[in-house]
Amino acid sequence: MAEDYRELRQAAERIAREAGELLLGHYGRVEAREKGPSDLVTEADLASQRLIAGRLAEAFPGHTLLAEEEGVTPDPDRPWRWIVDPLDGTVNFAHRYPIWTVSIGLEHRGMLVAGAIYAPLTGTMWSAGLGGGATVDGQPARVSTADRLRNCLISAAFPTRFGPDAPRQLALMGRYSDGTHSVRRSGSTAWNLAQLASGGCDVTFGTHVNPWDVAAGVLIVREAGGRVTGLDGGEYDLYRPEILASNGPVHDEAAQAAREAIAASAS
Known part of the structure; x- marks a missing residue:
């Protein structure tokens, strides 16, 4: 099975790297505009997506695409679906805050099968x-071995x-900050998942994520030995907005903490 997806994985890596090089050429040279309240987009996002879409169409003409920008929606009759965030962390990018990524995932008949996340500023893949x-960067990635939530560093989307x-x-932030090694908010969900995987x-965790934010990262975390569910610990659905991912051993405790926080916030 691993051999079946090697070419697709390599294509995701290659195209993500090319898009990353394009973004580096725009970094610090573009202005952002709002496409919705507090939701930024730049010409770099659009240029990156167009490049990725073109490369995927050339290499895999029978596949379809779901992407963040320009209203790109997939053909439901095509079983191979690329799920793309051409620039995850646009607000960071626009402010020259150095955490942003390119994320390219591939789903086949509802199953994630290949993915790549590229951080252009460090060249990390x-x-x-x-x-x-x-x-x-070509070396095996593995999740941590922490076995209790009190020993964990947590990242939030x-x-x-x-x-x-x-x-x-605030309830989630408070619960996950209490008795742990603290919480970080990077501004890039793909980055968070990549960090977890390595x-x-x-x-x-995240409460308002989109499929393009997480598709590549979910597969990478799973293949690195981690676990992914809904925020409450239930079955994961890529097309729902909540996610909880962990190294595995602390997952049940992390899900219980989320349930407690959400219940407290509603009371």
């Missing part, structure tokens, strides 16, 4: 193929528009 393990959901967000953090 995470990737995975179903059954073939995960790598970071808080929504940009925090206010409408403030009670729940041991940089032990748990990551």
